[in-house]
Amino acid sequence: MMRIGFAVMAMLLGMAGASAQTIESVYTDFDAARCVMFAPGDADAGMPAQAVCPGYGGYPVLLQTIGDNHSLYFGFPPQGELVSRWASFVDTGAPHDVIEWRVLSEGDRQVPFATIQRWFVAAPERDEPVEVLVVQKVGLIEAWQGCIVGYVVATGNPDANKTARTIADTLGRERECISIEPVIEEGTVPLPEYMLYGY
Numbered sequence: 733m734m735r736i737g738f739a740v741m742a743m744l745l746g747m748a749g750a751s752a753q754t755i756e757s758v759y760t761d762f763d764a765a766r767c768v769m770f771a772p773g774d775a776d777a778g779m780p781a782q783a784v785c786p787g788y789g790g791y792p793v794l795l796q797t798i799g800d801n802h803s804l805y806f807g808f809p810p811q812g813e814l815v816s817r818w819a820s821f822v823d824t825g826a827p828h829d830v831i832e833w834r835v836l837s838e839g840d841r842q843v844p845f846a847t848i849q850r851w852f853v854a855a856p857e858r859d860e861p862v863e864v865l866v867v868q869k870v871g872l873i874e875a876w877q878g879c880i881v882g883y884v885v886a887t888g889n890p891d892a893n894k895t896a897r898t899i900a901d902t903l904g905r906e907r908e909c910i911s912i913e914p915v916i917e918e919g920t921v922p923l924p925e926y927m928l929y930g931y
Contacts, residue, residue: 755901758833760788767795775799788833788844791870800824806847807871807878819880822925825853834900844870846904848896853924862924863887865896869904879909889919
C-alpha cells in the first residue's frame, strides 16, 4: 500500500493543474431506500445484493450489500459488467448520507471524476466508530474505470477534508485504475482494516 504525505500530494496537484479548467465540489444525497435492486444476491453463498442509486449528472451509484457490509462504486463499470468489485471494511462500516463529487468544468462540459464519502467504521477497541473519508475515482463513460484511490482517517485528523480533496484531484484524474494503489493518510488514528477484490 502506498503512503504519500500531504505536501507531496499538493505538489503533484499543482503540476497537474490546467488554467482552462476549474474543479468544484457538488454534493448529492445518498439514501439506500431510493436505490433500485437489480440482483437480490445470496448472503449464505457470499453473493451481494446489488442495486443502482441516484448519483450526479447521470452518473449512477452502484451499491452492493452483504449483511451489514456495503460496497459502493461510482459511475459506469467496465463494459459488460454490472458490479464486480467489492471494496469495504472488515468490520461493519456505514456510509454517510452525503456524497461529495469533485467535478471538472471545461467550458460547458462538467465531468465528475472523483467522489469523497465519509464512512463510520466499527472499531472493537474504541467506544466510537472511526470516521474515514473514502476517495474514489469515478468510472467515466469513455474510460469505464472506477476504483478507490485513497483512505483518509478523519478521526483525530483536522486536515482530513483538505487532504482527501488533494488525493481526489490528482489520482482521481488518472485514466486507468490498474496501476493505482490507495493512498493512506492516518493522522493519529490507524486506518481500520479494509478489503478489496475484483480490482
